[in-house]
Amino acid sequence: MPDRNSALRGQRIHGQFGNISKEPGVTFREIKDFSYLEITLWDWARDSLRSKLAELLGIGDLPDTGDSQRLKEGRLLHLADGSLAYLGAAAPADILEVAITPEEGCVVPLGHARCLLRLEGPKAVALLRRGIREDLRDTAFAVGQVMTTDIGGIGVLLLRPDTAKFDLLVPRSHAIEVWRWLTRRAAPFGYEVL
Structure with missing residues (x-):
C-alpha cells in the first residue's frame, strides 16, 4: 500500500490544547495505514x-x-x-x-478517499454527543457497533471498538471541516493530538 498523505496536513498539530488540568479529556489520532x-x-x-x-x-x-x-x-x-x-x-x-x-x-x-480518526478518552462520548444525534450510551451503542451518521452535516461512519474509543471514517474532502468541528468542541474538555 503506498504511503498516504495526511488529509489534515497543516491542521493536525501535535500537543495538548484547550482546558488541560491533569489529563486531556479526549485524545485524537489520525490513522494513515488502513x-x-x-x-x-x-x-x-x-x-x-x-x-x-x-x-x-x-x-x-x-x-x-x-x-x-x-x-x-x-x-x-x-x-x-x-x-x-x-x-x-x-x-x-x-x-x-x-x-x-x-x-x-x-x-x-475506498481507503484512498477516506480519513480515519481515532478519538479516545473519558470525554470522547460527551464530545460526540455535541453533534451526533444518535444515542451513544453504552446500552444503545455498545462496543463493536457501527453506524452511519453525520457531524455538522457531513456524513461519517462511526465505529466503537472499545468503551472509550471511537473511530470516525470521514470523506477526505471534508476531513478538515470535521477536524475543526471536533477540536473546537473538544477545547472545554482539554484534548491532545498524538
Missing part, C-alpha cells in the same frame, strides 16, 4: 456468500446489521442489509476483493 472496502452482496447470492465469507475470514457468521466482527487484522462491518464494509490491514482487503466475483457482488476500495 484499507477500507465497501461490499455489496447481490440478493440472489447473499446466502452462499455469507457462508463463503465467514469461512474465508475464519468467523462463525457475518455480524448482524449495525455490528462489526473483529478479525485478526481489522473489522468486518455490517452496515445495512446486503451491505458490508471492511476496515483494517491490506491483506484481508486483498482477499475480499478477489473472493467476491462480479456475479456475486461488488467490492469498491
Whole structure:
C-alpha cells in the first residue's frame, strides 16, 4: 500500500490544547495505514456468500446489521442489509476483493478517499454527543457497533471498538471541516493530538 498523505496536513498539530488540568479529556489520532472496502452482496447470492465469507475470514457468521466482527487484522462491518464494509490491514482487503466475483457482488476500495480518526478518552462520548444525534450510551451503542451518521452535516461512519474509543471514517474532502468541528468542541474538555 503506498504511503498516504495526511488529509489534515497543516491542521493536525501535535500537543495538548484547550482546558488541560491533569489529563486531556479526549485524545485524537489520525490513522494513515488502513484499507477500507465497501461490499455489496447481490440478493440472489447473499446466502452462499455469507457462508463463503465467514469461512474465508475464519468467523462463525457475518455480524448482524449495525455490528462489526473483529478479525485478526481489522473489522468486518455490517452496515445495512446486503451491505458490508471492511476496515483494517491490506491483506484481508486483498482477499475480499478477489473472493467476491462480479456475479456475486461488488467490492469498491475506498481507503484512498477516506480519513480515519481515532478519538479516545473519558470525554470522547460527551464530545460526540455535541453533534451526533444518535444515542451513544453504552446500552444503545455498545462496543463493536457501527453506524452511519453525520457531524455538522457531513456524513461519517462511526465505529466503537472499545468503551472509550471511537473511530470516525470521514470523506477526505471534508476531513478538515470535521477536524475543526471536533477540536473546537473538544477545547472545554482539554484534548491532545498524538
